[in-house]
Amino acid sequence: METLRLHPPTPLIPRESHKDCKVEGFNIPDKIWLFINVWAIGRDPKYWPSSDKFMPERFLSEEVNNGNAGVDIRGQHFQLIPFGSGRRGCPALTTALLVVHSALTAIIQCFEWKVAGGGDKVDMNEAPGLALQRATPLLCVLVACSGCPLYYQAPSNEVV
Numbered sequence: 001m002e003t004l005r006l007h008p009p010t011p012l013i014p015r016e017s018h019k020d021c022k023v024e025g026f027n028i029p030d031k032i033w034l035f036i037n038v039w040a041i042g043r044d045p046k047y048w049p050s051s052d053k054f055m056p057e058r059f060l061s062e063e064v065n066n067g068n069a070g071v072d073i074r075g076q077h078f079q080l081i082p083f084g085s086g087r088r089g090c091p092a093l094t095t096a097l098l099v100v101h102s103a104l105t106a107i108i109q110c111f112e113w114k115v116a117g118g119g120d121k122v123d124m125n126e127a128p129g130l131a132l133q134r135a136t137p138l139l140c141v142l143v144a145c146s147g148c149p150l151y152y153q154a155p156s157n158e159v160v
Contacts, residue, residue: 001073001080002056005048008082011039011132015088038081039132047079073097110148114141 013036021028028034043051048058059071071077074093076085083090090096115122116139125135 001059001071002054004073004082005042005058005080006052006054007126007132008038008042009090009131010082010084012036012130013038013081013084036081041079041081044079107142110145111142112145114143115139116141 015034015036017028017030017032017034020030042048045051071080073080073082074089078085083093083096122138123134123136127133127135
């Protein structure tokens with residue numbers, strides 16, 4: 001969840017107003033487009049102490065993060081909305097979370113990761129755009145672990 005807080009898949013969520021209204025003292029006319037800045041909300045120090053730091057432990061206990069341990073990324077807690085909220089939230093949210101969890105588990109379990117070129121520093125800066133992307137591409141070398149249960153190795157007498 002910490003990764004989604006710092007690096008939401010879509011930094012801006014567009015919405016169109018359907019009638020005149022007032023929000024936090026601002027007059028919003030009918031038929032105007034608004035953009036919800038998900039990136040800025042995820043870095044708001046009002047909700048996230050040390051908001052620019054990557055701290056996965058924020059979501060482990062209530063004491064660590066001003067009561068944010070129970071924050072749900074499904075759109076019910078508006079301090080963390082990487083997939084949007086309500087009827088117009090991401091329709092593939094559940095699938096995305098399952099696939100990412102399974103794929104990440106498999107590649108962490110089955111591969112040793114190394115930064116290409118032998119360095120150990122990774123540039124975490126982002127490039128502007130509709131979807132967040134790295135300013136500098138991350139190049140990694142994956143080395144397969146022989147003891148991985150997901151890694152199939154054909155018997156020596158079998159032709160692959």
